[in-house]
Amino acid sequence: MTGTRPFEIFLATIPGLETVLCDEVRLKGFKRPAAVPGGVTIMGGWPEVWRANLWIRGASRVLARIDSFHVTHLAHLDQRIRRAPWADVLRPDIPFRVEAACTTSKIYHEGAVSERITRAIRETLGAPEAEEGGVLVRARIERDVCTISIDTSGVLLHRRGHKEAVNRAPMRETMASLFLRQCGYSGNEPVVDPMCGSGTFLLEAAEIAARLNPGRSRHFAFEELATFDPEAWEQMRSVKSGRTPSVRFYGSDRDAGAITMSLANLERAGVSEYVTLQQATISELQPPEGPPGLVIANPPYGTRIGDRKALIPLYRAFGQTLMSRFSGWRVGIVTTETALAHAAGLPFLPTTAPVPHGGLRVTLFHTAPLP
Known part of the structure; x- marks a missing residue:
């Protein structure tokens, strides 16, 4: 659950550059950064999610991990997913979509996982499903542990909003x-x-x-979440550094x-x-x-x-x-x-x-x- 307690935040990056990103995250003052395959984890709350999107240069996206549980069959997933804190995080008026990935688990059908989570959110919250765009909910089942994350970035973070003119194969x-x-x-x-x-x-x-x-000029997906505080965000973004x-x-x-x-x-x-x-x-x-x-x-x-x-x-x-x-x-x-x-x-x-x-x-x- 993600109430006022700290939760895990995952900063994705280019595989092979995790330790470089970890150094940046540490220098920016985030607590307990740890390099893991594919990125860096930190602990924090929603202000840390906003700050990571705004400040960190080497991350490609920031995921808020809002729930995690053991699951071995789809009926259990059906039951358990309805206890996730959807109403605390998602808004009923904002479209969402679900992406699922399954590895080395008893549940292996990614389409079935995505379908069940989509139905659970729709029925418990009333939010509309998006064909494209919308808030992205990610479900990863690895070794029978299901982790539910919200993509708080939206468009990948290399899209700072400044580099419109590019040549062939530009570096991100x-x-x-x-x-x-x-x-x-x-x-x-x-x-x-x-x-x-x-x-x-x-x-x-x-x-x-x-x-x-780096994120001073762009919009983020977290601005569409129930956890968003426009006044606090504007105060954070307007600090002159x-x-x-x-x-x-x-x-x-x-x-x-x-x-x-x-x-x-x-x-x-x-x-x-x-x-x-x-x-x-x-x-x-x-x-x-x-x-x-x-x-x-x-x-x-x-x-x-x-x-x-x-x-x-x-x-x-x-x-x-x-x-x-x-x-x-x-x-x-x-x-x-x-x-x-x-x-x-x-x-x-x-x-x-x-x-x-x-x-x-x-x-x-x-x-x-x-x-």
């Missing part, structure tokens, strides 16, 4: 923020992205430095269209004044004046063998430029191909396992300060 803001964190970025050093595309790394880096909440960054951010790309896209996205986010953009090739890349910081890039990977071979000169030129001009700077490169990363000839630190990205698996290769 959530992933970019976690890769920045893996590179040791905390908002106090300059960041250079010489293949900036639609500007995702620059957006996230500048927002972190300016202490802008921003500051003027002490450093600048630099983006370049050989494609003029990418520079136009980046500028439009940065302006929508309100951070364009902190960023310098220019159309330039890798060979023209120079370190900005001032202290060293982080160079981070998501270069093209190539999806066919021939494409990858053709990209080797780009990676080699990138590495040579950095080694000759960027002494003291750290470097991060995101790519699908170990061979391409190694073509850069940079002194990479040990890598972690690849993570899923747009149907591929990518790895962050990053360095300590270059000699």
Whole structure:
């Protein structure tokens, strides 16, 4: 039950980046964060749910776990699900839909689970069922334990509301923020992205430095719940945490269209004044004046063998430029191909396992300060 007692809150993220997200959640002051497969759990109440959606950069969605019970057959599920605190959480005037997942359990028919929970909510609460949209109720039966969660985010959290212009296969803001964190970025050093595309790394880096909440411009599903307090939420959202960054951010790309896209996205986010953009090739890349910081890039990977071979000169030129001009700077490169990363000839630190990205698996290769 979720009355005034703390309950478990699950922050989903990209598999393989759970510990990185856990570090962020801990630093943001949430209690007892624990990295688990697929995300991070914390304990709290509805204010913590709102805050997690508003503050946390690396989570893709926030689930409020409102009930959990042992179940081994559908008749038992029928009975038990009607005792869940539906009226405490859902509103009778707001449409809902149910998604179910069953693994290693006596109950294995996901459609039957979804159908029974839908009927129970409809009959006990009177809320209408939605074909699409609506508040999403998630049921997961794993090893005969049924966990009922409410998706409090709605649209995935990488949709901050600022990045409308995108190029092909754009990196999600959530992933970019976690890769920045893996590179040791905390908002106090300059960041250079010489293949900036639609500007995702620059957006996230500048927002972190300016202490802008990632969810400040968007709507959340929790605003449609019975637990929502508009006055308390507005007070939480209106707290001014921003500051003027002490450093600048630099983006370049050989494609003029990418520079136009980046500028439009940065302006929508309100951070364009902190960023310098220019159309330039890798060979023209120079370190900005001032202290060293982080160079981070998501270069093209190539999806066919021939494409990858053709990209080797780009990676080699990138590495040579950095080694000759960027002494003291750290470097991060995101790519699908170990061979391409190694073509850069940079002194990479040990890598972690690849993570899923747009149907591929990518790895962050990053360095300590270059000699």
